[in-house]
Amino acid sequence: MRRLISRDERFVALALLLPVVLLAFIVYFPAIQTFFVSLTAWDLRLQGSDRFIFLSNYHKLLTDPEFWQVTGRTLVIVAFVLILELGIGFLIALLLNEKFRGRALVRALVILPWMLPPVVNGFLWNWVLNGEYGALNGLLYQLGIIHHYQFWLERPAAQIFWAVIVQTWTRFSFPTIVMLAGLQSIPKGIYEVAAIDGAGPLTRLRALTIPMLLPSITVALTVEFISAFQIFDVVWTLTAGGSAGNVINPFTKTLMIYNYEVVFRDLRLGLGAALAYLILVMSSIAGFLFIKNLYNRAVQR
């Protein structure tokens, strides 16, 4: 028996060796080191700048109007994306929860945008919204809704609006699938009892479906919050100006794009490391709060 255990332990050691070593060297070690970098004034453009300045970078960021402007803009995008994704996802999940011929096909096709590279989706929509030849202009013109072609991405507010739409388009399949799974796990009998008790469709939706979906909604909200909070790819090809432009459009600068700029364009490593940690802390706190609040509410019911 003892020999068997030691043989098992050798197997386990071999099995976990590579994953553990890889994670330690590629993730944990650089993560800790990045934290220490965030405590220095390191700037590649300034010689001898890598001195220890404790939390000054964090202080600098938290008192910098640009940081708050970028954070605010990111949160606005996140808020609208979450509302749209949850709304659209819920409606499509309700539809796919019905039985009808062709349902499997609709379900299969609806996840396609989610499977595409987000950076491609940004470009795709950039082309759809093109002011001279884009499909949206062509379509609306043909339908007589507009009489002149529009430059949809011209105004800053419009750029934010379309970034929200494209992020929603890229990600709505995830909430859809998660909520559909939630809907399918609700026992059908409950609805029959409620119908006998005289509850109309809207009452049933409000009093039964939505409370029972809360765990699925929590999962969708958390995952989608983190995804939208760290939005980068979609904006990059939609409005940021692209790698070729070399100038990052200030009107759609989100936290991740700001961080990319600080580290890889401005080469301010210490400040950039601090920003990366702030992004990490903010998304962790938000994720934690979502799970705690919504899950507690779901459990209490």
Next chain:
Amino acid sequence: MTAKGKARRTLRLIGIYTASAAVLAWALGPIYWIVVSAISTRSELLSRPYKHWIPWHPTLRNFIDILTVGQQYRAGGSLPTAALLASGLRNTVLVSLSTALIVVVLSTVAGYAFARIRFRAQNFWFFFIMLMMPLPIWATIVSLYYLIAHLGLLDANLGMILIFSTISIPLAVWLMSTFIRDVPREIEEAAVIDGASRRQMLALVMVPLAMPGITSVFLVTFLNTWNSFLLPLIFTNTERSQSITVVLSLFVGQYEVAWEQMAAATVLVMVAPILLALFFQRYLVQGLTTGAVKG
């Protein structure tokens, strides 16, 4: 059935199919348009007002152009479009395939260990591997860049494989251990009585049983790597290792005049994900939602 019941049923079906049409228009509209753009002639595509929603003269000309000629749209000042696209595709295929294979092997073995063997500090090691799942790799980026540079792996496919394999491990191990835990134990117990070692048992008994889980992990890892953009943008800078998504993003700023060719290049990048999604939907959806739903 009464006339009223029949009318109600018809009404329901009309509602359902109208809603389905709207949903599909939303989900597929932009994809349809880029495909149409890619097979349209330039004069049709750039006609105003546009009305070639179904191309009158579908053509593969744009694909042939970007893959063979493309010299009029030189990229990066050094290479023609065709060469950049070809190297981008080669790099992405190589990195995605290698990463998926490595991750499948590592996660099957580790997942088996977590699911079937009791060992010392098991929870600690599980936590050690999983901790990274919610944490973005972004928090490591400044030092990771130096580490990769130090290893001589900047602008190298090997460096990308190393990074993507590592960041894919947590989800993959989670999926595999969940999956293997659901496989009934009886078959293995018979193998133990026959005197099989852990290694034999894993290779001969578990791998065939866990094939759906393995497929899931392979496809999810492949797709995530294929679709990535930010990490290749940071860690690669020439045709040696630039991924197809990075190559495409380089075109976006510079070659917007050649919309029909841009569209063709975009379609090239989209083909693999779309085919995978259509043929292996079940595995992909399972892999991409299990971690979130069960977690």
